[in-house]
Amino acid sequence: MDNYIKKFTHALAETGALFFDSKLFLKDGRPTPYFVNMAMFRSGRLGLELGSFFAEMMIANELIDKVDIILGPSYKGSSIALATSISLWHDHGHDLLFDYDRKEAKTHGESSSSKSLFVNKTFFDGCRIFIVDDVATSMGTKYDLLEKIDALAREKGETYKITGIGIGIDREQTTACYDEQGQLIPGKMGRDAIHDFISKSGIPVYSIAGIKDIIEYLYKTNVPVKVNGAMNPLDNKTKQEFDEYYKLYGV
Numbered sequence: 001m002d003n004y005i006k007k008f009t010h011a012l013a014e015t016g017a018l019f020f021d022s023k024l025f026l027k028d029g030r031p032t033p034y035f036v037n038m039a040m041f042r043s044g045r046l047g048l049e050l051g052s053f054f055a056e057m058m059i060a061n062e063l064i065d066k067v068d069i070i071l072g073p074s075y076k077g078s079s080i081a082l083a084t085s086i087s088l089w090h091d092h093g094h095d096l097l098f099d100y101d102r103k104e105a106k107t108h109g110e111s112s113s114s115k116s117l118f119v120n121k122t123f124f125d126g127c128r129i130f131i132v133d134d135v136a137t138s139m140g141t142k143y144d145l146l147e148k149i150d151a152l153a154r155e156k157g158e159t160y161k162i163t164g165i166g167i168g169i170d171r172e173q174t175t176a177c178y179d180e181q182g183q184l185i186p187g188k189m190g191r192d193a194i195h196d197f198i199s200k201s202g203i204p205v206y207s208i209a210g211i212k213d214i215i216e217y218l219y220k221t222n223v224p225v226k227v228n229g230a231m232n233p234l235d236n237k238t239k240q241e242f243d244e245y246y247k248l249y250g251v
Contacts, residue, residue, distance in 0.1 A: 001217060004056040005209045008168075009217050011049060012225075015040040018169075018214070019226035020238055026137060028176040029184040030249070033241045034211075036169050038076055038134035041083075050168075051083025052091060054132055057166055057208045058084070059092060066163045067130040069097045069122050073145045077133040078119075080168075084132055097122040101148055117148045125158040131165045136205070138175055139197040146201065162203050169214065170194065170207035172251050192251045212250070215242050 001009075012018040017040040024032050041050040058064055070088075072081030078100035085098040099120040123129075131145060142165055153160050175190035194205050215234070218225055222233040 001209075001213065002056075002060065004053055004060075005213075006217065008053040008208050009214050010223060011041070011046070011053075012036070012169075012214065013218060013223050015046060016226045017041060020234075020242075021228055026176075028138065030176050030186070033238070033245050034215075036135050036171075038080065038168055047079065047083045048087060048090070050080065051085075051087035053168070053208050054080060054084040054166060055087040055091060057206060058088070058130070061164075061206050063130060063163060063166075063206075064088070064092070064094050064096075066128055067096060068124075068127045069099055069129045071118075071129050071131050071145070072098070072100045073131070073133055073141050074100050074103055077131075077141075080132045080134065099123070101145060117152055123149075123152060123156075123158070123160060125156075126161070128161045128163045130163045132167070133165070134168045135171055136165075136167045136194055136207075137171055137173060139193045142197065146203075162201075164204045164206055166206045166208075168208050170205075170210045172210045172212055172246075173249050174251055187248060189249060195251070212246060215239070 017038055018034065018036055020034045022033075024035050026032050038050065041047055058067070070081045070085050072078045081098040081100055085096050088094040088096055097120070099118050099122045101118050129149070131142065133141065136142065146162070149160055149162070152158075173193075175193050177185045177188040177190045179185055197203070198205055217223075219234045219239050224231040224233055227234070227238055
């Protein structure tokens with residue numbers, strides 16, 4: 001495990017961005033023994049630290065010379081895009097543009113004559129975009145963002161290239177399954193959402209770390225992590241619950 005990934009794992013535990021609880025559910029309705037909330041990197045120091053992990057991921061994957069704009073989907077992705085661009089300049093001397101999308105197009109002020117889908121208006125013909133976000137489960141947010149980018153490209157008559165997508169944590173998890181009435185089928189394994197996304201879009205997906213490696217590292221090194229509201233090293237019971245969950249829904 002690279003040093004920056006170890007630092008990232010420690011930061012997840014120390015901030016409570018990664019935590020375990022017995023009453024957690026994902027957006028798709030499935031129960032989960034753990035959750036990731038990157039909003040816990042909520043100070044200037046922690047924000048810059050989070051940006052440094054994404055910057056290191058880009059450096060490690062030799063992406064810097066292939067990117068003009070770092071784009072984060074609102075809301076959490078917007079702060080990650082800003083923090084990453086600051087860290088790339090502060091720590092590596094690379095000055096890249098950053099941007100983020102709106103939940104609804106702006107129609108007043110400078111956008112009165114043209115609906116603006118992106119805040120900083122950094123896109124230009126032929127630009128290369130790298131998308132950053134906290135986690136990926138269904139990839140739904142990423143599909144939505146690609147549609148907004150395509151819509152802007154059509155409106156402007158320009159071409160934009162998506163170099164890749166970088167996420168903080170890969171949950172390494174399959175999608176949920178539903179019956180004909182749209183009800184969740186508990187315990188049934190769906191598809192590998194990231195693999196499907198790459199196959200459909202042709203866009204590579206990178207992550208700082210996968211959840212399985214993160215949990216293994218925390219467990220073996222006895223790093224305190226929030227479990228049911230208290231900071232303690234991962235015990236055998238919590239680790240076993242994660243392992244069983246991974247067997248059930250992991251890729």
